Amino acid sequence: MIRTPEALLQALGLPEQLLPAARQGHQLFPVRVTQAFLNRIRPGDLNDPLLRQVLPLTNETEPSPPGFCKDPLAEEHAIASPGLLHKYTSRVLTVSTSACAIHCRYCFRRHFPYAEQRQSQDDFAQKLDYIRQNPAVNEVILSGGDPLMLPDAQLRRQMEALATLPQIRTVRIHTRLPVVLPERITDALLDALECFPRQRVLVIHCNHPQELDADVVKALARLRPLTTLLNQTVLLRGVNDTAETLIQLSQTLFECDVLPYYLHQMDPVEATHHFAIADARAVEIHRELTRSLPGYLVPRLVREEAGAPSKTLLISS
Ligand SMILES: *Cc1c(COP(=O)(O)O)cnc(C)c1O
Ligand code: SF4
16 A cells, blocks of 8 residues: 555655655645555656546645535534534444545545544444434445444444444445455455444445556456446546546446446535536536436436435436
8 A cells, every 4th residue: 555655656666756745745634545445546747537536746735715614514513422423314324434445635524623532432322322313314324434444343243233223224335445455355244334234325435447456356246246336437637527537437237237326526525625626517418428328327426515405316307
């Protein structure tokens, strides 16, 4: 794994002039890239869409435009119990780890107060109590960080515990690991997932077709018999802001039996404004997807709004 800006630039033969800015960004949110992801980046190409997601550039330390802040979603207000977010009636989201295998520069949780949440990491029992007291909850989303960073034994215990709650019909896992660390999809992990016997959904996070190499295809094939596979993408300037790229992404994912779920307009989080795309342009790209793809391969274009009862569609039909 790459953990420093120096190592990243060196591995890809990129110029040293990029180092001061990269170091500054690294201070805000450390550089972290898996070998598997690094292998898919074209050496020497500063415009590589995968590199753009992991290399801090000067823009991160520029002052953010108005409207950008540390917690635009007011997530701190949605904390129902330590490590548990309850924003939408029927589903809760659990944060059991702050760890990720890769650090995405646009991450909306880069400023999340994980440290304050950490003391209760193993306290799954308290989350279960909250769920029992809220019978409208029928789905539990494991998120983070990346929930598949948890050890298999801990995941297994969580799956078993959730299985004991009859109100929970679905366990959903939001993870980037099948894409950025495909070797994580082991037999032991699959066994752990099976400990929840009802509906299982796994939402991967893939932004560009170049992220899908043969190892990812194999990892997805192993997950497919156990879970419904969906993908969410964040619309990012300089990474995937053309209809052509997103059409290719939907088509390639479909070949792996993954259906597109959401195309997110980025949250206005401090230090990420250089990735932002105007709504008008996002809608234009989405119209092109709708024209070119069958309906089932068109992701819903959404943004998250503090206090809204669900994600907000940018196009309502
Ligand atoms: C996005 C999100 C969900 C899930 O929303 P869906 O529309 O069901 O995918 C649940 N809880 C929180 C806090 C979220 O941010
Ligand atoms: S994998 Fe997800 S949570 Fe982790 S850094 Fe990337 S966007 Fe953020």
